[in-house]
Amino acid sequence: MAKTPSARSASPKRTPAPKASAAESNSSLNILQTEFEKDKRFKADADTLLHLYEQMLLIRRFEEKAGQLYGLGLIGGFCHLYIGQEAVAIGLQSAAEPGKDSVITGYRDHGHMLAYGIDPNIIMAELTGRQAGISHGKGGSMHMFSTEHKFFGGHGIVGAQVSLGGGLAFAHKYNEDGGLCIAYFGDGAANQGQVYETMNMAALWDLPIVFVVENNQYAMGTAVKRSSAEVEFYKRGAAFRIPGMDVDGMDVLEVRQAAEVAFKYVREGNGPVLMECNTYRYRGHSMSDPAKYRTREEVQDVRENHDPIERAKADLLKLGVEEDKLKDMDKAIRARVAESADFAENSPLPEPGELYTDVLVEEY
Amino acid sequence: MAIELKMPALSPTMEEGTLARWLVKEGDTVSSGDVLAEIETDKATMEFESIDEGVVGKILVPEGTEEVKVGTVIAILAAEGEEVSDAAPAPAAEEKAEASSGEKPGADEEGPIAVSAPEAKPRKADPAIPAGTNMITLSVREALRDAMAEEMRRDERVFVMGEEVAEYQGAYKVTQGLLDEFGPKRVIDTPITEYGFAGIGTGAAMGGLRPVVEFMTFNFAMQAIDHLINSAAKTNYMSGGQMRCPVVFRGPNGAASRVGAQHSQNYAPWYASVPGLVVIAPYDASDAKGLLKAAIRSEDPVIFLENELVYGEKFEVAQLDDHVLPIGKARIMREGSDVTIVSYSIAVGIALKAAEELAGEGIEAEVIDLRTIRPLDKEAVLESLAKTNRVVIAEEGWPTCSVASEIVALCMEEGFDHLDAPVTRVCNEDVPLPYAANLEKLALIDKDKVIAAVKKVCYR
Numbered sequence: 020m021a022k023t024p025s026a027r028s029a030s031p032k033r034t035p036a037p038k039a040s041a042a043e044s045n046s047s048l049n050i051l052q053t054e055f056e057k058d059k060r061f062k063a064d065a066d067t068l069l070h071l072y073e074q075m076l077l078i079r080r081f082e083e084k085a086g087q088l089y090g091l092g093l094i095g096g097f098c099h100l101y102i103g104q105e106a107v108a109i110g111l112q113s114a115a116e117p118g119k120d121s122v123i124t125g126y127r128d129h130g131h132m133l134a135y136g137i138d139p140n141i142i143m144a145e146l147t148g149r150q151a152g153i154s155h156g157k158g159g160s161m162h163m164f165s166t167e168h169k170f171f172g173g174h175g176i177v178g179a180q181v182s183l184g185g186g187l188a189f190a191h192k193y194n195e196d197g198g199l200c201i202a203y204f205g206d207g208a209a210n211q212g213q214v215y216e217t218m219n220m221a222a223l224w225d226l227p228i229v230f231v232v233e234n235n236q237y238a239m240g241t242a243v244k245r246s247s248a249e250v251e252f253y254k255r256g257a258a259f260r261i262p263g264m265d266v267d268g269m270d271v272l273e274v275r276q277a278a279e280v281a282f283k284y285v286r287e288g289n290g291p292v293l294m295e296c297n298t299y300r301y302r303g304h305s306m307s308d309p310a311k312y313r314t315r316e317e318v319q320d321v322r323e324n325h326d327p328i329e330r331a332k333a334d335l336l337k338l339g340v341e342e343d344k345l346k347d348m349d350k351a352i353r354a355r356v357a358e359s360a361d362f363a364e365n366s367p368l369p370e371p372g373e374l375y376t377d378v379l380v381e382e383y
Numbered sequence: 384m385a386i387e388l389k390m391p392a393l394s395p396t397m398e399e400g401t402l403a404r405w406l407v408k409e410g411d412t413v414s415s416g417d418v419l420a421e422i423e424t425d426k427a428t429m430e431f432e433s434i435d436e437g438v439v440g441k442i443l444v445p446e447g448t449e450e451v452k453v454g455t456v457i458a459i460l461a462a463e464g465e466e467v468s469d470a471a472p473a474p475a476a477e478e479k480a481e482a483s484s485g486e487k488p489g490a491d492e493e494g495p496i497a498v499s500a501p502e503a504k505p506r507k508a509d510p511a512i513p514a515g516t517n518m519i520t521l522s523v524r525e526a527l528r529d530a531m532a533e534e535m536r537r538d539e540r541v542f543v544m545g546e547e548v549a550e551y552q553g554a555y556k557v558t559q560g561l562l563d564e565f566g567p568k569r570v571i572d573t574p575i576t577e578y579g580f581a582g583i584g585t586g587a588a589m590g591g592l593r594p595v596v597e598f599m600t601f602n603f604a605m606q607a608i609d610h611l612i613n614s615a616a617k618t619n620y621m622s623g624g625q626m627r628c629p630v631v632f633r634g635p636n637g638a639a640s641r642v643g644a645q646h647s648q649n650y651a652p653w654y655a656s657v658p659g660l661v662v663i664a665p666y667d668a669s670d671a672k673g674l675l676k677a678a679i680r681s682e683d684p685v686i687f688l689e690n691e692l693v694y695g696e697k698f699e700v701a702q703l704d705d706h707v708l709p710i711g712k713a714r715i716m717r718e719g720s721d722v723t724i725v726s727y728s729i730a731v732g733i734a735l736k737a738a739e740e741l742a743g744e745g746i747e748a749e750v751i752d753l754r755t756i757r758p759l760d761k762e763a764v765l766e767s768l769a770k771t772n773r774v775v776i777a778e779e780g781w782p783t784c785s786v787a788s789e790i791v792a793l794c795m796e797e798g799f800d801h802l803d804a805p806v807t808r809v810c811n812e813d814v815p816l817p818y819a820a821n822l823e824k825l826a827l828i829d830k831d832k833v834i835a836a837v838k839k840v841c842y843r
Binding site (some may be wrong): 083086087123157165166174189271306312319383 | 389391393394396397416418426427428429430434453454465496500501507533542564573574576578579580581582583584585587588589590591592594600609610613618619622623624625627658659661681682683700709710711712723740754758802826
C-alpha cells in the first residue's frame with residue numbers, strides 16, 4: 020500500500036535530505052542485531068525445549084526415511100532433504116502465531132511442512148505420488164501446500180517464493196489481520212534479482228515480512244564464496260534500509276530468540292527484517308547430487324561438532340531430562356515415520372481422472 | 384531386527400549401477416553417516432551412507448559387480464546387540480527387491496488406460512439486454528476503467544497495482560480517477576520492477592485478495608512471465624485444488640504505432656498455450672467492460688489483453704447496473720453465409736471492414752470475435768464452419784504457432800467434413816516489427832489482405 024503523498028514526505032525515513040551520517044545509518048540497520056546480541060539464546064524450560072527437540076528429530080527421521088524410499092524408487096524426480104537445517108524451521112516456526120502468520124518457501128519444503136504439525140502420512144504419500152498425498156500426488160516433493168496452516172508452498176523456481184511472500188505480507192497489511200509472512204530462501208536464491216525488487220517494495224510499503232536466508236553454504240554445487248560478492252547476506256538489506264540479523268542456524272534456541280526479536284519489530288509495523296540463518300545441509304542438493312564439491316571431513320565436522328539436534332540434546336541433559344526419555348522419543352518417532360512410509364507405499368495411486376481436475380477452478 | 388541395505392537409486396533415471404567398492408567389511412560396526420560403499424552410475428560415483436547404526440552382517444553383492452538393479456539387497460545390517468549370524472535376510476526380501484526394481488508400483492497392474500478429458504459443459508450465453516435499456520457511447524478506455532471501479536466498489540478485496548496507475552492516472556489513462564475515488568491503499572504505484580510486483584500481486588491473490596495488476600504494456604510482462612506461468616497458472620493444480628490464485632494481469636498488447644520491435648508484440652498465443660490460465664482479448668467497449676468484470680470475479684488467474692490502438696475507439700454499451708459477460712464464449716459480430724472470418728482484439732475491426740466491402744461484391748462473411756482465447760469457444764467456430772464451409776482467420780500477430788494455427792488445427796480435426804476450401808491464416812509478416820512507416824504497414828495485417836484471403840477461399 021502506497022502511503023499518501025503527505026505521509027510519505029512527512030516520514031523522516033524517506034526524506035532525501037539531510038542524509039543520515041554513515042554511522043547513524045549503520046546503527047539503524049543494526050538495531051535488531053544489537054538487541055539480539057544482548058542475549059542470543061532463548062530461555063526455554065525443559066518441556067519447551069523437549070518439544071523443539073522432538074520436532075527437529077521428526078524432520079531428521081522423516082527425511083532419512085524419504086532418502087531411503089527414494090533409493091527404493093518409491094519417490095521419483097527431485098527430492099531435496101532438510102537434514103542438518105532442522106533448527107531453522109523449528110526455531111522460527113515455534114515463535115510464529117499459528118493461523119495468523121503465513122509461511123512460504125522453496126522446494127526444500129518437507130521439513131517446513133512437518134514443522135507445522137501436518138500429518139507425516141499425507142506428506143510422505145505426496146512424496147510417493149499417491150491420491151492420499153496433500154496435493155493428491157500432483158505436486159510431489161517440491162510442491163506441497165496447506166492453506167489450512169497458512170503454508171503457501173512449495174515453489175520450484177529459485178527466488179520466486181520471495182516475491183510471492185511479499186504478496187502474502189501485502190495481504191496481511193491490506194487486511195490488517197496482524198499477521199506476518201516468513202519467506203524462506205537459500206543462499207542461491209539470494210542472488211536473484213526479484214528478491215531485491217521485493218525487498219525494495221517491502222521496505223517502501225512497510226510490509227510485515229521476515230526474509231529468512233537459509234544459508235546452507237552451497238547453491239547446489241557452488242559454494243557461497245564462489246557465487247556471492249557479499250557473503251554476509253544479512254547485510255544485503257542495507258540498500259533498502261532493512262535491518263539485518265546474523266543468526267546461528269544450527270542452534271534452535273538462537274534461531275528462536277532471533278525470531279522473537281524480529282517478529283516483535285515487524286508486528287509493531289516497522290516493515291521488513293532480513294535474517295540470515297547460517298546452517299548446513301548434510302546431504303546433497305537433491306538426491307542425485309554426488310556432493311563432490313566439498314570434503315567428507317567438512318561434512319563430518321559439522322555433524323560431529325555443530326549438529327542442531329545433538330546440541331539440543333546436550334541442553335536437555337543439562338536441564339535434567341533423562342537420556343532414556345530421549346531414546347524412547349526417538350523410538351516413537353522412528354515408529355511414526357515407519358508408519359508414514361507404510362501408508363505412503365500402500366496408498367493407491369491417483370485415479371486417472373485426477374489428471375483433469377484442478378486445472379481451473381471454475382467452468383467456463 | 385536386521386536391516387536390508389538395498390541398491391539405491393541415486394538419480395531420477397537410475398535403474399542399475401556398479402557396486403564399485405565396499406568401504407566396510409562384515410563385522411564392522413557402523414553408525415549413521417558412515418560411508419558403506421561407492422556406487423557408480425552413468426553420471427557419477429556416489430557414496431552410499433548408512434542411515435542406521437549396527438554391525439555389517441553379510442555382504443551379498445561383492446564389489447566390482449556391474450549392472451546391479453536398483454532395489455537389490457546388497458548387504459544386511461544387524462542392529463545393536465544382535466548376533467551377526469541372526470541377521471539373515473527376511474524371506475520377503477528378494478520378492479520385494481524384484482518388485483521395486485521393475486516398474487513403479489501399481490503401474491504394471493493397470494495396463495494402458497484410456498482416459499478422456501471431461502465433456503465440455505453447455506456454453507453460457509450473454510445475458511439478454513432488457514428492452515428499453517439505455518445505450519451509452521463509451522471508449523474502450525472508459526469501459527475498462529468503469530469495470531475496475533465497479534468491481535472495487537463491489538468487493539473490498541479488489542485493488543489495482545502497476546507502474547503509474549495512481550498519481551499519474553495511468554500511462555494510457557486507463558486507471559484515470561481511481562486514486563481519487565479509492566485512495567492509495569487500493570490504487571498503488573509500483574516501482575519499475577515487473578518481476579517483483581507481478582510476484583507480489585500473485586502472492587496477494589494466494590493470500591486471499593483480488594489484485595488487478597497492470598503492465599504498462601505486455602511487452603514488459605516478459606520480465607515477469609515466470610510468475611504468470613509458474614506461480615499463477617500452476618498453483619491450483621500442484622496443490623490439488625487447495626490454493627487459488629484469482630489475479631488479473633491486464634494491459635495493452637500487440638502492435639501500437641511505430642514504437643519498434645520491442646514494444647510491438649501479440650502475446651495471446653504465448654499465454655493461450657498454458658493450461659491453468661484464462662486468456663481474454665476483447666475488441667469493443669461492451670466486451671471490454673463485461674469481460675474485465677468477469678475476469679476480476681473469476682477464481683482463476685486471468686491474462687487480460689487490451690490494445691492501445693483501440694483504447695480511444697467508441698462503442699455502444701448497455702447502461703446496466705451490472706454488465707458481466709461469460710468468459711469462454713465467442714460472439715458473432717456479423718452474420719453471413721459464405722465464409723467465416725475468425726478474429727479477436729484489434730483484428731475484429733479489420734475483419735468487419737473487410738466483411739462490409741466483401742458484401743458489396745456479393746460475399747456475405749460471418750465475423751466471429753473469439754473474445755476469450757483460452758478456454759477457446761470451439762463450438763462457435765465449428766458451428767459457423769458448418770454453415771459457411773470456409774474459414775479465414777484474421778490475427779494481428781505472427782503466423783507461426785499462432786491462435787490462427789490453433790483454429791486451423793481445430794477445423795482440420797473436428798470440422799474437416801464441412802470444409803470446402805483450405806483454412807487460411809491472415810497474420811502479420813513473420814518478422815520483428817519495423818519502425819519505418821511504410822515497412823510497418825507492410826508487416827501488419829490490413830483489410831485488403833483479409834479480403835484477398837476471403838476471395839481465395841471462395842474461389843473468386
